[in-house]
Amino acid sequence: MKPTLRTLTLGCSKNQVDTEHLLAAVQDKYDILPENSSGRVDFLVVNTCGFIGDAKEESVNAIMQAVDLKNRGEIGHLFVMGCLSQRYMDQLPGLIPEVDRWFGARDIRPVAAALGSGQDPDLGHAGRYIPSDGASYAYLKISEGCDRRCSYCAIPFIRGAHRSVPIEALVKEARFLASKGVRELVLIAQDTTYYGLDLYRRRALAELLDRLSEIDGIEWIRIHYSYPQDFPEDVLDRMANNPKVCRYMDIPLQHVADKVLDNMHRHVDGAWTRALIRKMREKVPGIVLRTTMIVGHPGEGTREFRELLDFVAEARFERLGAFTYSEEEGTFGAENFRDSVRKSTKEKRLSELMTLQRDISLSYNTSRVGQKVKVLVDAFSGENLVCRSEFESPEVDGEILVVYDPLMGAAPEQLVGHFMEVEIVRAMDYDLEARFVRMSEPVGNTLQ
Numbered sequence: 001m002k003p004t005l006r007t008l009t010l011g012c013s014k015n016q017v018d019t020e021h022l023l024a025a026v027q028d029k030y031d032i033l034p035e036n037s038s039g040r041v042d043f044l045v046v047n048t049c050g051f052i053g054d055a056k057e058e059s060v061n062a063i064m065q066a067v068d069l070k071n072r073g074e075i076g077h078l079f080v081m082g083c084l085s086q087r088y089m090d091q092l093p094g095l096i097p098e099v100d101r102w103f104g105a106r107d108i109r110p111v112a113a114a115l116g117s118g119q120d121p122d123l124g125h126a127g128r129y130i131p132s133d134g135a136s137y138a139y140l141k142i143s144e145g146c147d148r149r150c151s152y153c154a155i156p157f158i159r160g161a162h163r164s165v166p167i168e169a170l171v172k173e174a175r176f177l178a179s180k181g182v183r184e185l186v187l188i189a190q191d192t193t194y195y196g197l198d199l200y201r202r203r204a205l206a207e208l209l210d211r212l213s214e215i216d217g218i219e220w221i222r223i224h225y226s227y228p229q230d231f232p233e234d235v236l237d238r239m240a241n242n243p244k245v246c247r248y249m250d251i252p253l254q255h256v257a258d259k260v261l262d263n264m265h266r267h268v269d270g271a272w273t274r275a276l277i278r279k280m281r282e283k284v285p286g287i288v289l290r291t292t293m294i295v296g297h298p299g300e301g302t303r304e305f306r307e308l309l310d311f312v313a314e315a316r317f318e319r320l321g322a323f324t325y326s327e328e329e330g331t332f333g334a335e336n337f338r339d340s341v342r343k344s345t346k347e348k349r350l351s352e353l354m355t356l357q358r359d360i361s362l363s364y365n366t367s368r369v370g371q372k373v374k375v376l377v378d379a380f381s382g383e384n385l386v387c388r389s390e391f392e393s394p395e396v397d398g399e400i401l402v403v404y405d406p407l408m409g410a411a412p413e414q415l416v417g418h419f420m421e422v423e424i425v426r427a428m429d430y431d432l433e434a435r436f437v438r439m440s441e442p443v444g445n446t447l448q
Helices: 013-026 053-071 083-087 108-114 155-159 167-179 205-213 233-241 258-264 270-283 302-315 332-336 343-367
Strands: 004-009 041-048 075-082 137-141 184-188 220-223 245-250 288-295 319-324 372-381 384-388 400-403 419-427 432-439
Touching (some): 013 075, 053 075, 053 083, 075 083, 075 108, 137 167, 205 220, 205 233, 258 270, 270 288, 270 302, 302 343, 343 419, 372 400
Parallel strands (some): 400 432
Antiparallel strands (some): 419 432
């Protein structure tokens, strides 16, 4: 019998891709168990996050819980990899000796080797582990690392310098994903708009979109983690004219006040930011914008925070997430700025910003009631199909819930990964409810 292997992936979708590459390299040697399964396992690999304080705390807690299971005999061997161990490799092995092996965020090959595999699971490797029940979407990591030096961010010294995956390798990987039933690709990186500069001496994201659009089976391509400076406008042209490119852009802006942006080393100012948002909405009618903001960064006084609130109210981002500034050792901000905003003030500002955004989100959702939209079925839960339109990204945005109807022509589990047309009938703060209208495509193994 094969030994059993389970993974636990924390943090962002980029970590999830690393885990899937790793599992693809070792799947012939192990019986891979679902992440949410319980019971004894021969090997557990914890893929950690070390970006901000809350993420580090979550990762440490997960490791300690795994250590407790190992001490009780429920885990045979415990490996830890990812950003937390990369960042604190000099400290963690001495603090938690129960972990059998520690690996960094750039050590996928050594993890695979330690698990007995000679296959290459590194960036650009076409193989991905897809569970037997399939998936309607998959993340496609188009580059690793970051050449930006935002003052608050530890990613460059955790993940290293930016390196793009060649277009041909990404096309090969996307074809593999399509062969496994994936219908949507979510392009991710530390900075997707920087893609291609190291390999091709030009920004090549638009060219990559063209090539991925040619793949049969892939119907939606979504872009995450775009940087505002020198944003490639040809990407907006593809979004406006290519029906496979979702009219959706994830662009973390972080702030709008000039003083704060300067302290952040974002290399844009408030005027540039406002002009970019106007350009996106003009060039891509109906585009949905998702952004992220940081509150309480050094330099953010009452005036700067009010400017941020006014900007969010004006821009009316359909999706917005936010977090409070945390001083991260090793960053420029930690070494050069005083964390001058009190924690209670940060929390109050965060609450005020998210209350504003909740009203904006509800207003946007309410405006969609009565619309008929094409949705992709991600899952079946209770009596509802859990769906998304091109305007909702998986895992970070709201969902469109559709009550299962036998008129859909197949069992609910068989509808996952298929498109249908629905009419939105009810709006909530973040989720929507809709009724089934018709299938957008035939479904195999239909009901008799």
